[in-house]
Amino acid sequence: MYRSNVLVCGGTGCTSSNSLTIVNKLKEEIKRMGLQDEVNVITTGCFGLCALGPIMVVYPEGSFYSMVKVDDIPEIVEEHLLKGRIVTRLLYQETVENDTIKSLNKTAFYEKQKRVALRNCGVIDPEKIDDYIAQDGYAALGKVLTEMTPEDVIQTILDSGLRGRGGAGFPTGLKWKFAAANDADQKYVCCNADEGDPGAFMDRSVLEGDPHAVLEAMAIAGYAIGASQGYIYVRAEYPIAVKRLQIAISQAHEYGLLGEDIFGTGFNFDIKLRLGAGAFVCGEETSLMTSIEGKRGEPRPRPPFPAVKGLYQKPTILNNVETYANIAQIILKGADWFASMGTEKSKGTKVFALGGKINHTGLVEIPMGTTLREIVFEIGGGIPNGKKFKAAQTGGPSGGCIPEEHLDVPIDYDNLLAIGSMMGSGGLIVMDEDNCMVDVAKFFLEFTVDESCGKCTPCRIGTKRLLEMLEKITNGQGTMEMIDEMEELCYYIKANSLCGLGQTAPNPVLSTLRYFKDEYISHIVDKKCPAVVCKNLLEFTIDKDKCIGCGMCARKCPASAIAVTDYTAPGKKKPAYAIDTEKCVKCGACMDTCKFKAISKG
Amino acid sequence: MKSLAELKAIRDKARAEIDLRKENPNAARVLVGMATCGIAAGARPVLNAFVEEITKRGLTKDITVTQTGCIGICQYEPVVEIEIPGQEKVTYVKVAPEMVPKIVNDHLVNKNVVTEYTIGAISN
Numbered sequence: 137m138y139r140s141n142v143l144v145c146g147g148t149g150c151t152s153s154n155s156l157t158i159v160n161k162l163k164e165e166i167k168r169m170g171l172q173d174e175v176n177v178i179t180t181g182c183f184g185l186c187a188l189g190p191i192m193v194v195y196p197e198g199s200f201y202s203m204v205k206v207d208d209i210p211e212i213v214e215e216h217l218l219k220g221r222i223v224t225r226l227l228y229q230e231t232v233e234n235d236t237i238k239s240l241n242k243t244a245f246y247e248k249q250k251r252v253a254l255r256n257c258g259v260i261d262p263e264k265i266d267d268y269i270a271q272d273g274y275a276a277l278g279k280v281l282t283e284m285t286p287e288d289v290i291q292t293i294l295d296s297g298l299r300g301r302g303g304a305g306f307p308t309g310l311k312w313k314f315a316a317a318n319d320a321d322q323k324y325v326c327c328n329a330d331e332g333d334p335g336a337f338m339d340r341s342v343l344e345g346d347p348h349a350v351l352e353a354m355a356i357a358g359y360a361i362g363a364s365q366g367y368i369y370v371r372a373e374y375p376i377a378v379k380r381l382q383i384a385i386s387q388a389h390e391y392g393l394l395g396e397d398i399f400g401t402g403f404n405f406d407i408k409l410r411l412g413a414g415a416f417v418c419g420e421e422t423s424l425m426t427s428i429e430g431k432r433g434e435p436r437p438r439p440p441f442p443a444v445k446g447l448y449q450k451p452t453i454l455n456n457v458e459t460y461a462n463i464a465q466i467i468l469k470g471a472d473w474f475a476s477m478g479t480e481k482s483k484g485t486k487v488f489a490l491g492g493k494i495n496h497t498g499l500v501e502i503p504m505g506t507t508l509r510e511i512v513f514e515i516g517g518g519i520p521n522g523k524k525f526k527a528a529q530t531g532g533p534s535g536g537c538i539p540e541e542h543l544d545v546p547i548d549y550d551n552l553l554a555i556g557s558m559m560g561s562g563g564l565i566v567m568d569e570d571n572c573m574v575d576v577a578k579f580f581l582e583f584t585v586d587e588s589c590g591k592c593t594p595c596r597i598g599t600k601r602l603l604e605m606l607e608k609i610t611n612g613q614g615t616m617e618m619i620d621e622m623e624e625l626c627y628y629i630k631a632n633s634l635c636g637l638g639q640t641a642p643n644p645v646l647s648t649l650r651y652f653k654d655e656y657i658s659h660i661v662d663k664k665c666p667a668v669v670c671k672n673l674l675e676f677t678i679d680k681d682k683c684i685g686c687g688m689c690a691r692k693c694p695a696s697a698i699a700v701t702d703y704t705a706p707g708k709k710k711p712a713y714a715i716d717t718e719k720c721v722k723c724g725a726c727m728d729t730c731k732f733k734a735i736s737k738g
Numbered sequence: 739m740k741s742l743a744e745l746k747a748i749r750d751k752a753r754a755e756i757d758l759r760k761e762n763p764n765a766a767r768v769l770v771g772m773a774t775c776g777i778a779a780g781a782r783p784v785l786n787a788f789v790e791e792i793t794k795r796g797l798t799k800d801i802t803v804t805q806t807g808c809i810g811i812c813q814y815e816p817v818v819e820i821e822i823p824g825q826e827k828v829t830y831v832k833v834a835p836e837m838v839p840k841i842v843n844d845h846l847v848n849k850n851v852v853t854e855y856t857i858g859a860i861s862n
Binding site: 137138139140141143174176195196197198218219220221239240241259260266267269270271272273274275278282391392393397398399400 | 745749755759774777788802807
């Protein structure tokens with residue numbers, strides 16, 4: 137038995153800032169001090185505070201070390217692990233208050249969170265099935281197989297009010313009920329782990345930190361609908377998640393928690409992994425199933441819905457990773473417990489990936505109904521550099537922007553739809569006054585134009601035409617008529633596209649038009665970008681009275697657009713320089729070079 | 739896995755390890771002085787003896803064993819302090835691994851302070 141556990145984050149965020157080197161150094165130093173039988177080093181999943189990675193927590197003290205460097209390790213091992221003196225200097229400073237150390241759960245980032253889907257992330261070793269079992273893992277599967285009928289299971293999920301966490305928010309229990317009602321010799325349970333929204337990494341963290349939770353839930357779903365085979369469709373771009381899933385599946389096999397005759401009840405269930413080929417459209421349910429079948433990932437018309445004819449034309453349910461991560465808890469703690477969290481129509485919690493202009497970039501899980509203000513300014517720690525909040529983007533390329541006036545709307549599926557955005561999978565990108573909303577819309581449209589599979593015309597050509605109009609506007613060639621044309625085209629694409637990708641692709645344009653029309657008008661009428669982002673509308677100028685005539689900018693200019701003038705400002709020794717706007721390529725090199733802040737853009 | 743009993747057995751075995759990673763504000767705390775003076779006087783075997791005894795009795799959820807620095811009474815090391823919420827802190831001195839089972843049993847489990855091992859008894 138170890139007296140101390142050192143947990144090091146092995147999620148993608150911390151791994152990319154070298155947490156695995158830290159693990160090796162820790163083990164080396166612990167051995168050097170002869171503590172290898174007393175102190176255990178565990179690589180866990182994501183703690184959520186990715187901005188402060190690499191993260192390391194020492195128990196039983198619960199000391200939270202952030203931004204750990206390899207060079208700090210010898211000191212932490214000798215001082216903390218050997219001598220019991222916490223290295224306060226290296227702790228996350230929010231946990232240190234007047235020289236006393238407070239619990240991590242009392243910090244602003246964690247206090248308002250409620251971890252259900254992420255309950256094991258940062259606690260267990262995801263590569264050890266025993267750790268998961270210690271946390272009541274597979275007990276829900278045991279309960280379901282020995283005490284409940286499939287109808288009971290479906291009723292429990294229905295009563296809990298759980299809705300799909302992948303974006304659309306369809307009631308999970310209902311999905312299961314439809315699939316259970318269809319008789320077939322074979323049915324399938326699929327897991328959508330093809331998380332593709334820019335800035336979203338909730339599912340990745342669940343898979344990396346708690347892979348067995350997904351396996352267990354899929355087996356429960358299999359029992360509920362009468363399926364014996366499951367498929368997890370996971371992005372190939374998530375190598376750590378893929379590896380941990382593979383380990384988890386083989387461990388579950390070893391323990392007989394997957395395979396034949398589970399718990400001696402005669403129930404068989406197995407899970408196979410399928411790696412995505414990098415297409416965004418494969419996150420759409422019908423494309424995903426087509427891709428599992430080995431065909432090109434393209435959507436097909438619905439109906440028939442997957443519950444009737446899904447994978448290989450058999451009744452299929454498809455749920456997202458985060459949805460599954462809630463299932464075992466609902467079975468163990470009951471539908472009422474789950475339904476006690478959240479709002480009237482959106483129960484439970486939701487994981488959000490915070491990104492963009494926010495201090496605490498990372499992963500948070502909050503009860504539904506929490507306001508955006510709480511997420512951004514309390515949990516997220518506000519906007520860096522004292523900048524002003526402009527909007528938050530939810531739902532990625534399918535979602536929209538939420539402006540400041542809606543900061544106090546309680547976040548749930550229906551409220552977000554009402555204000556023109558959507559829950560989406562949970563990416564939440566914060567934008568400040570330096571973000572141009574036309575540029576943001578253009579960014580997402582570029583993404584959907586790239587990712588449109590091309591099967592249906594409204595999406596393939598419609599999004600392309602939309603993007604062309606946005607490009608014209610950001611280049612200063614827009615007309616006021618374009619705004620109406622864009623809006624009309626948006627509604628046309630939404631109404632006529634084959635799948636969810638096209639049906640939601642215009643949302644970023646519609647929502648920015650709704651809340652930030654004035655920015656569009658500035659681009660079109662004034663030929664100005666108010667946030668000073670759109671390159672072609674920028675003009676760099678040298679303040680001739682501030683210029684000391686050093687000529688640094690002229691030497692840096694790649695377009696030879698800067699030349700000396702015959703004006704010498706009073707008190708200056710050399711003549712000032714000026715920019716020829718015809719030749720200027722707007723790279724900004726001159727502005728970065730000038731030490732006298734004589735160059736401005738606008 | 740052929741039965742729930744099998745799953746439960748694995749769970750109970752693995753649980754002690756996980757309990758260590760949870761913060762329990764109501765847990766009793768065993769603080770072992772592990773500064774240079776403590777280590778020199780043999781605090782490490784004492785610390786490990788507490789961990790073993792508490793694990794053996796399945797009390798990892800209710801009791802945490804932590805190191806602490808020097809508390810200034812180096813001549814009495816190894817020093818162990820026991821804090822049970824709502825009760826006064828008790829300081830045991832010159833603790834040896836052999837004394838640990840008795841302290842766990844009498845004090846932590848049955849709430850009877852082992853007076854003969856405390857600082858009051860020894861320093862008199």
